[in-house]
Amino acid sequence: MDNEDPGEAVTSRGVADCDGVDMPETTQTASTAATPPTAHGWCAWHKGYSEGVRLIQAEDAGSGPGMPGLFACTPCRRIHRLVPLADRP
Known part of the structure; x- marks a missing residue:
């Protein structure tokens, strides 16, 4: 585990980016994804x-x-x- 690449690490919340920081898998909730964009x-x-x-x-x-x-x-x-x-x- 000493030479493990942090870019490939999977955490309980999502995937880790190249710096090993947890990132969520999705950025939208079900309610925001269903609303059409407005201009x-x-x-x-x-x-x-x-x-x-x-x-x-x-x-x-x-x-x-x-x-x-x-x-x-x-x-x-x-x-x-x-x-x-x-x-x-």
């Missing part, structure tokens, strides 16, 4: 910052720098029946 940004429909904005329409300017697109928050998506670009078939 904060500008809602183009109510023209204000909001939480949970999703991309509705990607704007392509052709050549040159691309336009970011149009994002909508959850209430505006419901009111205007908007379908996020990622959820379309």
Whole structure:
């Protein structure tokens, strides 16, 4: 055991990193892993910052720098029946 590599040591809590320090096997609990990520940004429909904005329409300017697109928050998506670009078939 004197020449044991700490990078291969397994502990009761998880695996040891290369310095021999215990590291947990997972960094997320079941409750945080189940919640979808949310983005904060500008809602183009109510023209204000909001939480949970999703991309509705990607704007392509052709050549040159691309336009970011149009994002909508959850209430505006419901009111205007908007379908996020990622959820379309």
